[in-house]
Amino acid sequence: MQQDIKEQIFDKYFVNCEKAQLICNDLKIKRSEFSEIAKQIDNERQDELKEMRRIRQLYNNKQGENFEFTNFNEFYKWYITQFEKQKACCYYCKTEESVLTKLFEKKYTSVKRPNRGKHLEVERRDSDSNKYNKDNCVLACYFCNNDKSDIFSEDQYFEYLKDRKQFFDKQFQSLK
Numbered sequence: 066m067q068q069d070i071k072e073q074i075f076d077k078y079f080v081n082c083e084k085a086q087l088i089c090n091d092l093k094i095k096r097s098e099f100s101e102i103a104k105q106i107d108n109e110r111q112d113e114l115k116e117m118r119r120i121r122q123l124y125n126n127k128q129g130e131n132f133e134f135t136n137f138n139e140f141y142k143w144y145i146t147q148f149e150k151q152k153a154c155c156y157y158c159k160t161e162e163s164v165l166t167k168l169f170e171k172k173y174t175s176v177k178r179p180n181r182g183k184h185l186e187v188e189r190r191d192s193d194s195n196k197y198n199k200d201n202c203v204l205a206c207y208f209c210n211n212d213k214s215d216i217f218s219e220d221q222y223f224e225y226l227k228d229r230k231q232f233f234d235k236q237f238q239s240l241k
């Protein structure tokens with residue numbers, strides 16, 4: 066029961082940013098009890114909360130006409146699940162995010178936008194429809210995201226990754 070309330074407070078307060086008093090009314094708990102549990106979560110899930118702040122920033126930056134996630138909760142849950150599904154690796158080249166983080170911290174420091182590179186980015190598989198939603202998005206590394214751009218489809222890009230020259234030769238042949 067306690068664990069369930071804790072999980073609900075995590076969701077309502079930390080993910081959805083609902084007001085404390087509303088949560089207390091909703092869960093029928095005292096304000097002091099709420100504060101105690103919120104403090105516990107703050108201590109116990111620091112890394113997760115830090116990552117959540119980063120993902121929220123991402124969510125805020127992506128808002129626009131092709132953005133179809135209805136709220137942060139939906140986006141956050143999608144991101145976390147997708148990250149696990151991909152085993153913390155780029156969807157295309159399978160490089161681990163932790164490897165890229167280290168490389169961008171220690172080696173590729175000349176990148177113009179300092180926030181790019183260290184984390185997997187939200188990539189749209191079908192760039193024609195251009196939509197940000199659960200079905201069309203995956204997490205890709207900085208390199209694949211730039212490389213695939215809006216030129217290649219998902220299938221084409223996998224083929225291109227295998228053998229760049231062969232891929233272009235084949236595309237070239239098909240012109241004739």
Ligand SMILES: [Zn+2]
Nearest residue numbers: 155158206209
């Ligand atoms: Zn990649």
